[in-house]
Amino acid sequence: MTRKQQRTMLILGALVFLGLAAGLVLYALRDTLVFFYTPSEVSEKLAQKELQPGVRLRLGGLVAKGSVKLLDDGVIRFAVTDTAKTLPVTFKGILPDLFREGQGVVAEGRLQPDGTFVADTVLAKHDEKYMPREVADSLKKKGLWQHVQKEQEAASSAPGATTAAAAAASSGY
Amino acid sequence: MDANVMFWLLAGVMMAVVLALLLLPLLRRPGRALARAEYDLAVYRDQLRELEQEVEQGLIGKEEAERARNAIARRILAADKARQQAQAQVDGAGRGGVLAAIGATLLVPVAALAFYLNTGEPGRPDMPLQQRLANAAQNNDLAALVKRAEQRLATNPDDLRGWLALAPAYEQLGRMDKAVEAWRKAIELSEKPDADLYNSYAEALVRASQGRIPDQAVRAFRKALDLAPGNPMSRYYLAMADLQAGRREQAYDALKKLLDDLPQDVPARRTIAQQVQQLAMMLGKAPGSLPSGPVAMAAQASSSSSASSAPASEAGAAGGPSADAVRERMRAMQNASPQERMAMIRNMVESLDARLQEDPDDLGGWLRLIRARKVLGEDDKARAALKRANEVFANDEEARRKLEVLAAQIGIAP
Amino acid sequence: MIVELGHFALVLALGVAIYLTLVPLYGAATGNVRLMELAVPAAIVKFFLIAFSFAALTVAYINSDFSVLNVWQNSHSAKPFIYKITGTWANHEGSMLLWVLVLASFTLAIALFSGNLPQSLKARVLGVQGSISTAFLVYLVTVSSPFVRIPEGRVPLEGQGMNPLLQDPALAMHPPMLYAGYVGFSVAFAFAIAALMEGKVDSAWARWVRPWTLAAWTFLTAGIALGSWWAYYELGWGGWWFWDPVENASFMPWLAGTALLHSAIVVEKRNSLKTWTVLLAIIAFSFSLIGTFLVRSGVLSSVHAFAVDPERGVFILGILAFFIGGALFLYAARAHTLKLEGGFEPVSREGALVLNNVLLSAALAAVFIGTLFPLAYEAVTGGEKITVGAPYFNLTFGTLIIPLLVILPFGPLLAWKRGNLKGTFRKLRTAAALAAFSALVTALLFGGSIMAALGVALGVWLVAGALEEWAHRVMLFKAPFKVVRNRIFSMPGHMWAMTLAHAGVGFIVLGAIISTAWKSEEIRALKPGDRVPIAGYEVVFKGEREVPGPNYLALQGMFEIFKDGRKVTDAISEKRTFLGRRNMPTTEVALVYSWKGDLYIAIGDQSALGGRTVRMYFEPFIYLLWIGALLMVFGGITGLLDRRFRVGVAERTESRLAAQPAE
Secondary structure, X not given: OOHHHHHHHHHHHXXXXXXXXXXXXXXHHHXXXXXXXXXXXXXXXXXXXXOOOOOEEEEEEEEOOOOOEEOOOOEEEEEEEOOOOEEEEEEEOOOOOOOXXXXXXXXXXXXXXXXXXXXXXXXXXXXXXXXXXXXXXXXXXXXXXXXXXXXXXXXXXXXXXXXXXXXXHHOOO | OOHHXXXXXXXXXXXXXXXXXXXXXXXOOOOOOOOHHHHHHHXXXXXXXXXXXXXXXXXXXXXXXXXXXXXXXXXXXXHHHHHHHXXXXXXXXXXXXXXXXXXXXXXXXXXXXXXXXXXXXXXXXXXXXXHHXXXXXXXXXXXXXXXXXXXXXXXXXXXXHHHHHHHHHHHHHOOHHHHHHHHHHHHHHOOOOOHHHHHHHHHHHHHHOOOOOOHHHHHHHHHHHHHOOOOHHHHHHHHHHHHHOOOHHHHHHHHHHHHHHOOOOOOOHHHHHHHHXXXXXXXXXXXXXXOOOHHHHHHHHHOOOOOOOOOOOHHHOOOOOOHHHHHHHHXXXXXXXXXXXXXXXXXXXXXXXXXXHHOOOOHHHHHHHHHHHHHOOOXXXXXXXXXXXXXXXXXXXXXXXXXXXXXXXXXXXX | OHHHHHHHHHHHHHHHHHHHHHHHHHHHHHOOHXXXXXXXXXXXXXXXXXXXXXXXXXXXXXXXXXXXXXXXXXXXXXOOHHHHHHHHHOOHHHHHHHHHHHHHHHHHHHHHHOOOOOHHHHHHHHHHHHHHHHHXXXXXXHOOOOOOEOOXXXXXXXXXXXXXXXXXXXXXXXXHHHHHHHHHHHHHXXXXXHHHHHOOOOHHXXXXXXXXXXXHXXXXXXXXHHHHHHHHHHOOOOOOOOOOHHHHHHHHHHHHHHXXXXXXXXXXXXXXXXXXXXXXXXXXXXXXXXXXXXXXXXXXXXXXXXXXXXXXXXXXXXXXXXXXXXXXXXXXXXXXXXXXXXXXXXXXXXXXXXXXXXXXXXXXXXXXXXXXXXXXXXXXHOOOEEEOOHHXXXXXXXXXXXXXXXXXXXXHHOOOOOOOHHHHHHHOHHHHHHHHHHHHHHHHHOXXXXXXXXXXXXXXXXXXXXXXXXXXXXXXXXXXXXXXXXXXXXXXXXXXXXXXXXXXXXXXHHHHHHHHHOOEEEEEEEOOOXXXXXXOEEEEEEEXXXXXXXXXXXXXXXXXXXXXXXXXXEEEEEEEEEOOOOOOOEXXXXXXXXXXXXXXXXXXXXXXXXXXXXXXXXXXXXXXXXXXXXXXXXXXXXXXXXXXXXXXXXXXXXXXXXXXXOO
């Protein structure tokens, strides 16, 4: 092979590879993306047929007061509300540390055809594992949380700590 | 030495050193520049040496070594050629530019100085916490004194005298929760707590709950009364507690008895007498004769409500003088002659006026000022104050409503 | 006064930085040696001014000088001494000052240790460094000054406290290491820009760039490892890597830097891949800047917060745009001036290194897209939120990096220019056999999925491959003992570096795969007296108590650990609530070590259904991760000590010929 042919081969190979890699990224993005909705958005999207039951999503809002019930087989039932709409959620497992009625929560799971949301992961605001910034933002938009805390700095220099830092900042709420 | 002088001295040294380090090299003859190729040659020679080492150690195959050697040799030849070409050109460089460099160098401290003067606070001393605490007494830094006492008590929490000193200091700083805690500690640590201690504790509790007398305070006042039967302070507050609980008859009786028991020269009589009179009116009893008049009323209006009266009105809220200061002033006033008293009151009213000029957001202050002006008979000034207050609170409906109500009450039209 | 002097020194440093940018670059452009030579004193002066400024801020922290706004916001007088010092950089302004200090240190190091650099190149490199310094110093003294004072008379007596998460020894050292890595790539960047200006990239250039790149890479590796270790024992989630955007922010320059490290070898040895290497140098530092921007602008915690307070973020974005855009523009305009040399066959050392670069770059792109996609999506859709989580990264990064790891042991064994694949295969027989054997053993004896067994095989392949290559090099078992000994002792540092780092990668793969695939996990709400069996241990919850610390109150959960009915040890996990305004609790994990792995216990809050939530994990062989990271860092250090990175100083050659090529 001449040098020129070599270069052409190399460039061709790189292009093919780049195409494959781009395809992989797109595929992964499509398959692993999880949207975040509040109960109002869920009902809106359902009405507009933009959302089908069975799609994986994150549901965020506040745990409705008086809604938490422990069923017989260890299943926990509660409702997530954004004050406008409320959505019933069932979850089997250990609730996170700071799961409280009236507090922020993010449930990840799938919407059932009957309108309940079956969660496989529940993250509470303040839980050191996860401070759902989406919740904070969307509730802020609705004016439920007054203080927009902009001091996020310090902890964010640590890996894995954006969430923890956000939790730190939100402790002022 | 003055901190300012010291600062400029050190900053000057800093600038001088910077200038010296940047300017001195300009005095030297510039080093002779070597052509880039000379440096490249040094690298290639090193590479060749390493290659030979690797060959010697058998780290590299014969054939591969030969290829590498040829490649390096090619580079060396090329660099050598470049070197010869560059030689003449390099030798000519390196003249001039000195003036420009000196100019640029001098600009550095000048620009820095100009910028710093705009953003920094030249000569402002540091304020390390320990030093601040150590100098607290001479600087009259009450907060720092308190902090120091706290630190001492943190290591030695059984120091009764420490708590006794700390408690009033807290009161002066308006940190009533802390004051309550300190008095409580003092009571715990005293072998035989006396009535005054209980009274202080209870009074702090009252002030901590903004004039409401909580059950804890009632118990403490009772305790004080047990220890010192007839103690007027305890009796007064217990009567107030009755009043707050709606037991007006009991309160009236207790206050009347207290008034009878108090010697004539006790300044507090006046306040108590007023309250007795008010109660009597409410309960429909015969009013007694009580000293009253513009002077006392104006004094009350211009100061915040006294510590002993029921929930602090908005007039006494943020911005007003501390309750202690007020009590102090009241005491001074009651011992003064009528003329002196009048002068003091005017003084207070004027200083309130002055303060509101600077800090006009204090609604309570405005309400007090307007009322005081009216009581002093200065209707024009009262009206002027009302007008200014209305301007200040042009966007605050609530405030304007309050001003309106006051104006109606005391009968001045805006 | 020290505070004010520190402030003044910082402003003065800005002046010197501007000077350092303009004078030497002008000198290099006009060929004026006098002006070029001024770069060295300017670099020295700038370093000392910034160091003084940093020291002044540190003194303010040590003394709890709350008249400094930054100290009041981020410190507390009850903090242990060590955290008063580290508190200096555990906040936005202080950490940016540290950034600038590290940059000044690198500039100083170039100024002092590069007598072997051609004057014009040195002047240009220092000038570019000066320009980066200028940008960040302007940022510091205008919108992000650490020396803002609280007005006299309103100075508070107590600070607001330091972020509790950062009150930890590993995390205290994490930012300086990370910054040393980030900023270290600025040297490679400056060399790339200088080379583009001069239109000359060659073997010598690569030789000068390599040690700086290796230093930056070593620091960054150490910084990332420290951060990961910290996340493991401090956050209490039982993991060590979360694909969190902040982690990605430091991982992206690492990937680019690793690629650069390898492509620079090709430039030095073969005078090939030149334009690509220059581009990589620009990219590596660009990702350092992007990392700084992501972490420092607050854009990660919320696009919303960023939009509310955009001043700082926009400023850093401006710096970012200027340097990345400017560098890429210069690259586009000048890259063609770099002459090509040295072709090679696909199967050769060069070929392997190119493949390394291609795969690393693709992995970097995948991480970059995954990290920024949610931000872009939110910005484009006007607030719609999505999450790109670990599944995305595991899929894309894993798919792209596994081929790289599989071919990794071949690379060092291939000859330059023309390699022999068959011969190389033969040289790796033992490693391949070991890998296959380990896959069989794990699959048959320890259960676990096929993927896990293959993962273990990959790790073994990497470690054994590195060792086998080393064995060939020293002729282990092939030559008499004396020869072998001689060869071991005379093996150059960069060879050790390669063996250590490549084996380190293998250990990391092993640690990651085993601790993930065979992890045991119990999350339970426990009441005192409850017993939980996990991975052969029995954990007994004894109860909890409150214990005061120097500046926090600790809630301790007490445990007894039994194994085979015998008590092994007591263990305590804490939840700490710190003094000051930031009263978010932190977790102290109880770790019981053994050669099989870590038993990991973290207490949570009171459970909603009664009892105390306790997370228990058994992380088998997790320590292989830390060993792997240590090997890589150690390898980096060994490489830096290599004599060959200290190139001889050039002398004026008067003789006609420098060397006799070939015998």
